[in-house]
Amino acid sequence: MILTYKHEQMQIKILQTLIKLSKLSFCILCIICLSLSSLIARESKAQVKSVKEVQIDINLNQVSLFKALKMIEDRTSFNFVLSKEKINLNQKVDLDINRGTVEEALLDLSRQAGVSFKQINENIDVRHLDKRKKDLAVEILRDKTIVGKVTDENGNGLPGVNVLVKDTSIGIVTDIEGNYKLNVPDDATTLVFSYVGYLTEEVDITGRTTVDFVLTPDVETLSEVVVVGYGTQAKKDVTGAITSIGSETIEQRPVTSVDNVLQGLAPGLNVGARDNAPGQLSRITVRSIGSLSAGYEPLWVIDGFPTDQRNAQSINPADIQSIEILKDASSTAIYGSRGANGVIIITTKKGKQGDARFDVSVNTGFSSVPESARYDVLNAQEYVQYHTEANGGVTPDFITNFWDGQTDTDWQDELLKTGTFQNYSISASGGTEKVTYLLSGNYTDQSGVISGQGFTKYSARMNLEYHPSDRITFSLSLAPNYSIVSASDNTEVNGLAGLFSSAYSQAVQLAPIIPVRRNDGSFSVGADMTGFNPLGNPLETVQRYKSTQDIFRFLGGMNLAIEPIEGLILKSSISTNLGSDSFERLYNAPNDGITRNGYPVVSTLGLAKQQQVGWLNENIVTYKRQIGQDHAFDILGGFTLQKDQFEALGANVSELQVQGPIILSLGNSETLTSFNSLSENTLVSLLGRANYSFKERYLLTATVRRDGSSRFGANNRNQTFGSFALGWRLSKEPFIQDLGFVDNAKLRVSYGSTGSNAIPNFIARPSLNPVNQAFGSAQVTGIRISSPGNPGLTWETSKQLNIGLDLTLFDDKFNIVLDYYNNETTSLLLSRNLVASSGFTGFLTNIGSMRNKGIELAANVNLIENSEFSWSVGGNVTKNDQEILDLGGDDEIRNFFGALRRTVGGELQNIHVTRAVGILREGQTLPDGVFAASATPQPGDIIYEDVDGNGAISNFLGPDGQNLEGTNLDWVFGFNTKVRYKGFELSALFQGQSGGYILDLYNIQIGAPSAAPGAPNLNFSKEYWYDGRYISESQPGDGRTPAAGRFNDGISTVSSLGNQKTDYLRFKNITLTYSIPETLLSKIGIMNATIFTSIENVKTWTDFIGVNPDLRFISNGGPSLFGGSRIPGVSDGRELGLTIGVGNPLPRIWTFGVNFSF
Amino acid sequence: MKIYRSLFVLLIIALFSGCDDFLDVVPQDRIDASTFYSTDNEMVIGVNGVYAAQRLMITRGDGGSPLLFTLLESRSDNAGMDHTDQAERVETDLFNEGPGNLPISGAWEALWNIVNLANNVIASGPDAVGDKALIDRVAGEAKFLRALTYFHLVNIWGGVPLRTEPTRDFDNTILPRSDVSEVYNLIVQDLTEAATILPDEYAGGNTNEIGRATSGAALTLLGKVELQRGNASAAVAALRQVEGRYSLLPNFADIHAAGNDNSDEAIFEVNFNPSNQTGWGGNNAFIPASVAAEKGIVAGGSNRVILSAYPTQDLVDSYDPSDLRITGTFGITTEGTYIGPYISKYIDPTAAGQGSDINLVLLRYADVLLMLAEALGEGSEAYGFINQVRARAGLPDIGPGDPGTFMEKVMNERRWELAFEFHRWIDLQRLSDTDVISIMETQIESQQLNKFGMAVDISLTSDDLLFPIPQGEIDISGNVVIQNPGY
Structure with missing residues (x-):
C-alpha cells in the first residue's frame, strides 16, 4: 500500500522527479489523472489483525531504519505514519526475525532506534520513545466504532464534513446524508468536525458509540474566502474593494451566459445591452468609462486566465462557483496594464472529497415582447390623419392612390413571435483524498422573438485535482464550448444601412397602410407604394437572410502546486485559450429586381473564419506565515508570460447563380473579395504582493506589477504599476466591541495605479496597407497609410483612490459596504488632432486626463430569520461623477460628427446640439434670443435658442450649437428581496439607472416624420411625434411636438429634440422556488430537489421613448468619415452616448425549472 | 531545498532571457511604412496609391454625391441639391455654410491625403534603388497628381499651406497658408518637370499601364493653370503642344461610356474598374x-x-x-x-453591385480646344476651336456676329460641353466677381422658387467665392492657419 512519507529526503526525491518531468510526461500525468478519477473512496477495513497476530520473516543487516520500515510495509498490510517529530530514518538497524510476529520486529527496532510504535488499525504511528514508558514501545490500540449523523442548523444532513480523531490522521468524511462511521482507537477522546462555512468544533466521545452532531454556521462569515488576483484571501483580511457574487445568485436565472446575470447585482458595475437578440454580449463597465478612446471593458479572468467577455459568455452559468468584481487599485494593480477598467474574476466549481454527487438542472421557458416593451408607432387611421394634416387638410395622393381604406397592418404583431428557452445541465463531482473531480455538461438553446434569431450552446468542463501527497496538487481543467449565434437580418454587417435592414426596424418603419402580402400572395415591400422608402418586408427578410456565427472556445490549463515547506507554495501553470469563429452570411435575393433598402438585389454570400491561439505561463510563489500571535504574513511573487495570436480569413461574393448552397464559386467571380489578417501580442510580467496583518486588527497590502507589452512603442514597452492599502478592523478594538452590536467593522484605504493596454495590436508602428487601383482594365496594387504609428505610445494609467467601510451589525442582521472612489486616468490614449493638411487627421498618443469619482453603497438586511421564515432585503447604489480634466491643450474633441463633444470640465461626452425650446404659437411674439429656423415661421414650428443672438438659428455645428446634457450615468442601482417560508422562497430583483442622457438620432432623423411635401415616408413614434403635436391654437399640444409635417426645418435633425433621458427602473426578475422536503426525496434516493419558476424583465418604468433605454444601436464600424477621436478596432461605438436606430425589443422571459442532486 | 531554489531561479532566468525578443512582435499582415518606397517597384506601388487616393477623393461622399462634385458642381449654377436632406450636407448649395461644414472638411481631408502620399513618392525618388528612369517617371506622375490636387485646393480655398515634404514628424505639422501665387508657382514647377519627364503615352503592360499621367496631361493641366491665373500666352504655349495629339470622339456620349476608358479624346481620367473592386458607385x-x-x-x-x-x-x-x-x-x-x-452623363447600364465601369474624365481634348480659344481671345482661330466642339454637338458654327460677348460664348460652350465634369466652379472663377455673384444669385433664386416653391433673396459678396477653411484646421493650428474673409 502507500507509505506516507513526511521526510525531507523523500520530498526531495518526489520534487526532483516532478521537476524532471518534461512536457511529454506532463501529458502522461494528465492521462494518469484521468484514470485516477475513476477511483472511488476506499472502504475502511472492518477487521484488522494486530501486530501480535501477523507473522513475518525478515533478515536485514545494517540497513537504514527507513528501509526496514519499508520492508515491513511491503510484506504486510501495515502502513507506517511518521509523526511531526523528527526521527532519524537514516540510522542503521539490524533485524533477524524468523517466523516471528511483527510485534517482535517492532520491539527490536524500538530498542535499536529509540522509537515507539502505536498500532491503530492498519496504521502504525512512529514516534520517539518516551523513556518513562519503556513498556509501551509497541502499543496496540483496539478499535471502537463510532457512528453518527452531522446536520446543519435546520436538521439537514451535511455531506462532506470532515470528521477527525483529534491529534491523529484518523478520519473520514460524511456521506451524502451526513452519516459517518469511523473506527477509532479506544483511547480516543475527542472528535473534530470541520466544514467550510461552519465553525470547527470538538466533541468528547468518551464512552459513546453514537455521536450525532449539529454544526454551527460561522455566523461572522468572516472565514469566507474571496478570490483575489492570483489567489484567495480571507474576506476579513481583504483591503480592496471587491464584490463577490455566489453561485446561488446565478443558478435560477434564465440566462444563457454570465454577463446577462450581473445587472443590478453589484455596486459600481454597470451592465447595458448591446442588442436584445439572443447571444449578444452585454456592455459592461466597472466604475464607469475611464478612457476616452481606448477599450472600456473590464478584464475577465476565468480560473486565472485573463481573457475577454466572449470566453466568459461561453461558460455554463451553472458551473460558476463565484464571480468577484475587483474595483480598486488594491485589488486590480496585480493585473497591471490590464486592470484599469476593473477585473471580473470567474471561478468555476471544483469537486469535493466525498461520494460522487450528481447535480442536474433542467429549465425551460418562453419569451415574448409585451405591448409595453414595443416601439409604439401609428396605426393606419393615425397615419392617414397625420399626413392629411401635414398636407393642409387634404389626404395626400400617395395614400388615396395606394390605400384600400381597410388595411391596418401591425407589422410588429406580424413579426414578433414567442421565443423558447431550454437549458439542461448535469454535473458529477466528488473524489477521494487523492483525486477530486467535477465533470459537467450543458446544453442551452434559445430562440428569439424574431424568427431566425437564436443562441445554442454546448459546453463541457472537467476540473480535476490530484494530490499525490498533501504537499502536492496537480490540477487540470478542460473546458470546451461551442455556441452558435444565429440572426435573420444583416444589421450587424451592414453598418449604417442596418437602420433599414434590421427586421425589427422594418416592422417599425413600414407604413400601417401597406398590407403584409400583395393580392398574388407574395410579400409586399415598401417600394410597392409610390414614393415610399423601399424597405424590405420583415417577414420576407427573416426568410431570406441567414446569418450564423459558430463560436468555439477551449480554455484549459494544467497547474502544479507544491508546498515544500509549511506555508510556502510554488505554483506553475500552463494554460491555453483556443478559439475559432466561423461566420456565414447568406442572402437569397428575390429575383424581382425590386430594391429592398439595405439589401442587394442579388444574392450574396459571405464567409469568414477567425482563429485565436493564446497561451499563458504563470509561475507563482506564495508564502504564508504566522509569527507568534500577532504577526501574519502572506507574500506572493510571480512571473508570467502570455501570448495571443489571431488569424482571420474571409471572402464575400455576390450574384449567386444558385440559391441555397454555401459555395463561393456560385457567385460572380468579379465580385469576389477576400481579406485576411494576422496579429499577435505578447505580455511579460513580474508581479508581487504582500499582505501583513498585525493582531488581526491592522492590515496592510502592497502590490506591484511590471508589465512589458508588445502593443506599445519600442521606446515605452515596460511599465510598473502598484498599489498600497491599509485596513483597520475596528471591530477588534475594545471601544467598538464595547458597543455590543458591531459584529464586524473594517475601514479600508487604498491608493495605486493600474493601466489599460486596450488598443489594437501594432498601432504603434507606422504601417501601410494595400489598396486596389486600376488603369483601364489593368489591375494594379497601390498603398495607403493604415497607421501613422507612434514609437512613444504607452499605457493609460489610472490612479485610483478608494476608501471603504465594511460593517456587520446586530448579529449579522445588517451588512453594509460603503466605498468612495476617485479614479484619475492620465496619459489617455487619444488620437491627438493634427491639422488635416498634414494628410492625417490625428495620431494616437498619450495626452490628457479624466476622472471618475463616486460613492458605492451596498446593504443587506436580514429582517427576519428563523428556521421557518426568513426575509431579507438588499440593495446597492452607485453615484458617479465624471469629468474630463485635460485634453492635452485642446479645449474639446469632437466625436461623432461633432454632435458629441469631449470638453475639458465636461463629462466623457456631452451632447452638442441646437436647443429646441418650444413650439411657436399663433400670434406669439418671440422673446429675445429665440427664433424659428425659418425667417417666416408658422404656428406649430419648432423654436430654438439663438445663442449668439444674431437673429438666425444655425445648425449644431454653428454658433447656436451648444453643449447640453452629458451621457454619464449619475446613478446606477439595484435592489432585491427574498422571502422564505418553509420550503418556499420568493425573490425579486429591481435595477435601474438615472441621470444619463443619450442623443437619440433615430427619433429625430430616420424615425422622424418626413416633412417634404409629397414625401410620405416611414412610420414613426407615436409618442414622440403624434401625441402632443400642435394641431391648432385650441389644440396646441404639449408645447414640444411640432405640427404635422413641420419637423424638417434643417435644424431639428441634430437638435435637443433628440436628447432623451435614459432613466429607468426595471423589475428585472422574480423567482419562486420550492424545495421538496427531504423526507419525500430520500425514499427515491435524491438528496435535494427544488422546482422554480421565474420571470425575467417583468416590467420597466421609464420616460424613455424607444425599446430599451440602456440599448445603443449604432453601426458596427462606427463613423468613418468624420469620426473624430475614435480608434478603429477598439470599440464597437456602443459606448457612445448616442443611438441611431431601433434595436431589437427586450423580451419578457418565463422559465420553469427543476434542480436536483443525487 | 537548495536544489529546488536554484532550479526556480534558473527557470526565471531562462524565461527572462529573450524577453525583448518575446515582446518584439513584428506584424505580418501589413507593410512597414518606415522602409517603404526604397525600390523602383515600391515607388510604382507608392504612386499607384496616389492614384487610388485620387479615386477615393471622387468616391468619398456624404449622403449621396461625391464631395468634390458638391464643391465644384453643386456649388455652381449647374447642379442643385436636396434641401430636405440634413442641413450640413446641402449648405454649400445656398452659400450658407460655416467653417464647420462637413462636406468641406471631408474634401479638405481627402485632398491633403493625396498631397501627402504624393510627397512620400516625390521625396523618396532620389534615394530609391532600381531602374532610375522608371523611378524618375514615377516621381513625375506624383508631381502631376500633386499639381492637380493643389489646383483644386487653390481654386476652392485660395492660398493654402504649401506642403512639399511627407508628414513624418507629428510634432511639427502646422504650416501657415501661402499666397495663391506661391501655390501656383509650385504647381507650374511640378507640371513643367512632369511634362519633360513623363512619356507621351504608355505602352500598356506591367508598370506601363495606359491611364497613367502623360506629358500631354501635364501640359494640358499647365495650360489650364496658366489660363486660370491669367497668363494667357503661357496657357497658349502649353496647350499648343497638346494641339493635335488627341482628337474628339465622333459621338459625344462615348466619352463617358462605360468601358470606353482612356479614349482618343481623354487626356487624364480617374480610372474605375468594377472587376478590380474599384468601380464607381x-x-x-x-x-x-x-x-x-x-x-x-x-x-x-x-x-x-x-x-x-x-x-x-x-x-x-x-x-x-x-x-x-x-x-x-x-x-x-x-x-x-x-x-x-x-x-445622365454617368449612367452605366451594365453596372452591378460593385459599381460602374465609367472613368471620370478630368482632362479631355474638347477642354483643350475651348481653353485654347479662351486663351487666344476672340478671333477666327478661337472660333475655329469652338466650332470644332460645336460641330460634334450638331450645332451650327458661331462667329463674332452671334449675340453675347466672346467670353460669354466660350463660357456657355464650356458649360454645355463639360457640365458635371468638375469644371464649372473653377471656370466661373475666371469671370469677374460681380459676374459670378450675379450669375449665382439669379440662378439660386429662380431655382429655389422653381424646385421648392420658396422665395429666397440671396445676397453674395466676393468672400463667397472661396470656401471657408475647415474650422478644425484653424483651431488645431492655433490660428496659424487663418480663415478666409467672411467666415
Whole structure:
C-alpha cells in the first residue's frame, strides 16, 4: 500500500522527479489523472489483525531504519505514519526475525532506534520513545466504532464534513446524508468536525458509540474566502474593494451566459445591452468609462486566465462557483496594464472529497415582447390623419392612390413571435483524498422573438485535482464550448444601412397602410407604394437572410502546486485559450429586381473564419506565515508570460447563380473579395504582493506589477504599476466591541495605479496597407497609410483612490459596504488632432486626463430569520461623477460628427446640439434670443435658442450649437428581496439607472416624420411625434411636438429634440422556488430537489421613448468619415452616448425549472 | 531545498532571457511604412496609391454625391441639391455654410491625403534603388497628381499651406497658408518637370499601364493653370503642344461610356474598374431609381424623392434643344419617385453591385480646344476651336456676329460641353466677381422658387467665392492657419 512519507529526503526525491518531468510526461500525468478519477473512496477495513497476530520473516543487516520500515510495509498490510517529530530514518538497524510476529520486529527496532510504535488499525504511528514508558514501545490500540449523523442548523444532513480523531490522521468524511462511521482507537477522546462555512468544533466521545452532531454556521462569515488576483484571501483580511457574487445568485436565472446575470447585482458595475437578440454580449463597465478612446471593458479572468467577455459568455452559468468584481487599485494593480477598467474574476466549481454527487438542472421557458416593451408607432387611421394634416387638410395622393381604406397592418404583431428557452445541465463531482473531480455538461438553446434569431450552446468542463501527497496538487481543467449565434437580418454587417435592414426596424418603419402580402400572395415591400422608402418586408427578410456565427472556445490549463515547506507554495501553470469563429452570411435575393433598402438585389454570400491561439505561463510563489500571535504574513511573487495570436480569413461574393448552397464559386467571380489578417501580442510580467496583518486588527497590502507589452512603442514597452492599502478592523478594538452590536467593522484605504493596454495590436508602428487601383482594365496594387504609428505610445494609467467601510451589525442582521472612489486616468490614449493638411487627421498618443469619482453603497438586511421564515432585503447604489480634466491643450474633441463633444470640465461626452425650446404659437411674439429656423415661421414650428443672438438659428455645428446634457450615468442601482417560508422562497430583483442622457438620432432623423411635401415616408413614434403635436391654437399640444409635417426645418435633425433621458427602473426578475422536503426525496434516493419558476424583465418604468433605454444601436464600424477621436478596432461605438436606430425589443422571459442532486 | 531554489531561479532566468525578443512582435499582415518606397517597384506601388487616393477623393461622399462634385458642381449654377436632406450636407448649395461644414472638411481631408502620399513618392525618388528612369517617371506622375490636387485646393480655398515634404514628424505639422501665387508657382514647377519627364503615352503592360499621367496631361493641366491665373500666352504655349495629339470622339456620349476608358479624346481620367473592386458607385446617386429600373441597371439608383444632386433648371433651359450633347448630359423623368431633370452623363447600364465601369474624365481634348480659344481671345482661330466642339454637338458654327460677348460664348460652350465634369466652379472663377455673384444669385433664386416653391433673396459678396477653411484646421493650428474673409 502507500507509505506516507513526511521526510525531507523523500520530498526531495518526489520534487526532483516532478521537476524532471518534461512536457511529454506532463501529458502522461494528465492521462494518469484521468484514470485516477475513476477511483472511488476506499472502504475502511472492518477487521484488522494486530501486530501480535501477523507473522513475518525478515533478515536485514545494517540497513537504514527507513528501509526496514519499508520492508515491513511491503510484506504486510501495515502502513507506517511518521509523526511531526523528527526521527532519524537514516540510522542503521539490524533485524533477524524468523517466523516471528511483527510485534517482535517492532520491539527490536524500538530498542535499536529509540522509537515507539502505536498500532491503530492498519496504521502504525512512529514516534520517539518516551523513556518513562519503556513498556509501551509497541502499543496496540483496539478499535471502537463510532457512528453518527452531522446536520446543519435546520436538521439537514451535511455531506462532506470532515470528521477527525483529534491529534491523529484518523478520519473520514460524511456521506451524502451526513452519516459517518469511523473506527477509532479506544483511547480516543475527542472528535473534530470541520466544514467550510461552519465553525470547527470538538466533541468528547468518551464512552459513546453514537455521536450525532449539529454544526454551527460561522455566523461572522468572516472565514469566507474571496478570490483575489492570483489567489484567495480571507474576506476579513481583504483591503480592496471587491464584490463577490455566489453561485446561488446565478443558478435560477434564465440566462444563457454570465454577463446577462450581473445587472443590478453589484455596486459600481454597470451592465447595458448591446442588442436584445439572443447571444449578444452585454456592455459592461466597472466604475464607469475611464478612457476616452481606448477599450472600456473590464478584464475577465476565468480560473486565472485573463481573457475577454466572449470566453466568459461561453461558460455554463451553472458551473460558476463565484464571480468577484475587483474595483480598486488594491485589488486590480496585480493585473497591471490590464486592470484599469476593473477585473471580473470567474471561478468555476471544483469537486469535493466525498461520494460522487450528481447535480442536474433542467429549465425551460418562453419569451415574448409585451405591448409595453414595443416601439409604439401609428396605426393606419393615425397615419392617414397625420399626413392629411401635414398636407393642409387634404389626404395626400400617395395614400388615396395606394390605400384600400381597410388595411391596418401591425407589422410588429406580424413579426414578433414567442421565443423558447431550454437549458439542461448535469454535473458529477466528488473524489477521494487523492483525486477530486467535477465533470459537467450543458446544453442551452434559445430562440428569439424574431424568427431566425437564436443562441445554442454546448459546453463541457472537467476540473480535476490530484494530490499525490498533501504537499502536492496537480490540477487540470478542460473546458470546451461551442455556441452558435444565429440572426435573420444583416444589421450587424451592414453598418449604417442596418437602420433599414434590421427586421425589427422594418416592422417599425413600414407604413400601417401597406398590407403584409400583395393580392398574388407574395410579400409586399415598401417600394410597392409610390414614393415610399423601399424597405424590405420583415417577414420576407427573416426568410431570406441567414446569418450564423459558430463560436468555439477551449480554455484549459494544467497547474502544479507544491508546498515544500509549511506555508510556502510554488505554483506553475500552463494554460491555453483556443478559439475559432466561423461566420456565414447568406442572402437569397428575390429575383424581382425590386430594391429592398439595405439589401442587394442579388444574392450574396459571405464567409469568414477567425482563429485565436493564446497561451499563458504563470509561475507563482506564495508564502504564508504566522509569527507568534500577532504577526501574519502572506507574500506572493510571480512571473508570467502570455501570448495571443489571431488569424482571420474571409471572402464575400455576390450574384449567386444558385440559391441555397454555401459555395463561393456560385457567385460572380468579379465580385469576389477576400481579406485576411494576422496579429499577435505578447505580455511579460513580474508581479508581487504582500499582505501583513498585525493582531488581526491592522492590515496592510502592497502590490506591484511590471508589465512589458508588445502593443506599445519600442521606446515605452515596460511599465510598473502598484498599489498600497491599509485596513483597520475596528471591530477588534475594545471601544467598538464595547458597543455590543458591531459584529464586524473594517475601514479600508487604498491608493495605486493600474493601466489599460486596450488598443489594437501594432498601432504603434507606422504601417501601410494595400489598396486596389486600376488603369483601364489593368489591375494594379497601390498603398495607403493604415497607421501613422507612434514609437512613444504607452499605457493609460489610472490612479485610483478608494476608501471603504465594511460593517456587520446586530448579529449579522445588517451588512453594509460603503466605498468612495476617485479614479484619475492620465496619459489617455487619444488620437491627438493634427491639422488635416498634414494628410492625417490625428495620431494616437498619450495626452490628457479624466476622472471618475463616486460613492458605492451596498446593504443587506436580514429582517427576519428563523428556521421557518426568513426575509431579507438588499440593495446597492452607485453615484458617479465624471469629468474630463485635460485634453492635452485642446479645449474639446469632437466625436461623432461633432454632435458629441469631449470638453475639458465636461463629462466623457456631452451632447452638442441646437436647443429646441418650444413650439411657436399663433400670434406669439418671440422673446429675445429665440427664433424659428425659418425667417417666416408658422404656428406649430419648432423654436430654438439663438445663442449668439444674431437673429438666425444655425445648425449644431454653428454658433447656436451648444453643449447640453452629458451621457454619464449619475446613478446606477439595484435592489432585491427574498422571502422564505418553509420550503418556499420568493425573490425579486429591481435595477435601474438615472441621470444619463443619450442623443437619440433615430427619433429625430430616420424615425422622424418626413416633412417634404409629397414625401410620405416611414412610420414613426407615436409618442414622440403624434401625441402632443400642435394641431391648432385650441389644440396646441404639449408645447414640444411640432405640427404635422413641420419637423424638417434643417435644424431639428441634430437638435435637443433628440436628447432623451435614459432613466429607468426595471423589475428585472422574480423567482419562486420550492424545495421538496427531504423526507419525500430520500425514499427515491435524491438528496435535494427544488422546482422554480421565474420571470425575467417583468416590467420597466421609464420616460424613455424607444425599446430599451440602456440599448445603443449604432453601426458596427462606427463613423468613418468624420469620426473624430475614435480608434478603429477598439470599440464597437456602443459606448457612445448616442443611438441611431431601433434595436431589437427586450423580451419578457418565463422559465420553469427543476434542480436536483443525487 | 537548495536544489529546488536554484532550479526556480534558473527557470526565471531562462524565461527572462529573450524577453525583448518575446515582446518584439513584428506584424505580418501589413507593410512597414518606415522602409517603404526604397525600390523602383515600391515607388510604382507608392504612386499607384496616389492614384487610388485620387479615386477615393471622387468616391468619398456624404449622403449621396461625391464631395468634390458638391464643391465644384453643386456649388455652381449647374447642379442643385436636396434641401430636405440634413442641413450640413446641402449648405454649400445656398452659400450658407460655416467653417464647420462637413462636406468641406471631408474634401479638405481627402485632398491633403493625396498631397501627402504624393510627397512620400516625390521625396523618396532620389534615394530609391532600381531602374532610375522608371523611378524618375514615377516621381513625375506624383508631381502631376500633386499639381492637380493643389489646383483644386487653390481654386476652392485660395492660398493654402504649401506642403512639399511627407508628414513624418507629428510634432511639427502646422504650416501657415501661402499666397495663391506661391501655390501656383509650385504647381507650374511640378507640371513643367512632369511634362519633360513623363512619356507621351504608355505602352500598356506591367508598370506601363495606359491611364497613367502623360506629358500631354501635364501640359494640358499647365495650360489650364496658366489660363486660370491669367497668363494667357503661357496657357497658349502649353496647350499648343497638346494641339493635335488627341482628337474628339465622333459621338459625344462615348466619352463617358462605360468601358470606353482612356479614349482618343481623354487626356487624364480617374480610372474605375468594377472587376478590380474599384468601380464607381457614387454615380447611382445621380440616377433616380425609376430610371435605373427602366434601363435595367441592376445596381439600382437613388430612391430619393429629391436627388442629392440634379441639374438646375437654369442649365437645362440654357441648352439649344437640338444640342446632341443633351442626352449624354441629362435626362428628364416624369414618372416614379423623382420627377424632373437628372444627370445622365454617368449612367452605366451594365453596372452591378460593385459599381460602374465609367472613368471620370478630368482632362479631355474638347477642354483643350475651348481653353485654347479662351486663351487666344476672340478671333477666327478661337472660333475655329469652338466650332470644332460645336460641330460634334450638331450645332451650327458661331462667329463674332452671334449675340453675347466672346467670353460669354466660350463660357456657355464650356458649360454645355463639360457640365458635371468638375469644371464649372473653377471656370466661373475666371469671370469677374460681380459676374459670378450675379450669375449665382439669379440662378439660386429662380431655382429655389422653381424646385421648392420658396422665395429666397440671396445676397453674395466676393468672400463667397472661396470656401471657408475647415474650422478644425484653424483651431488645431492655433490660428496659424487663418480663415478666409467672411467666415
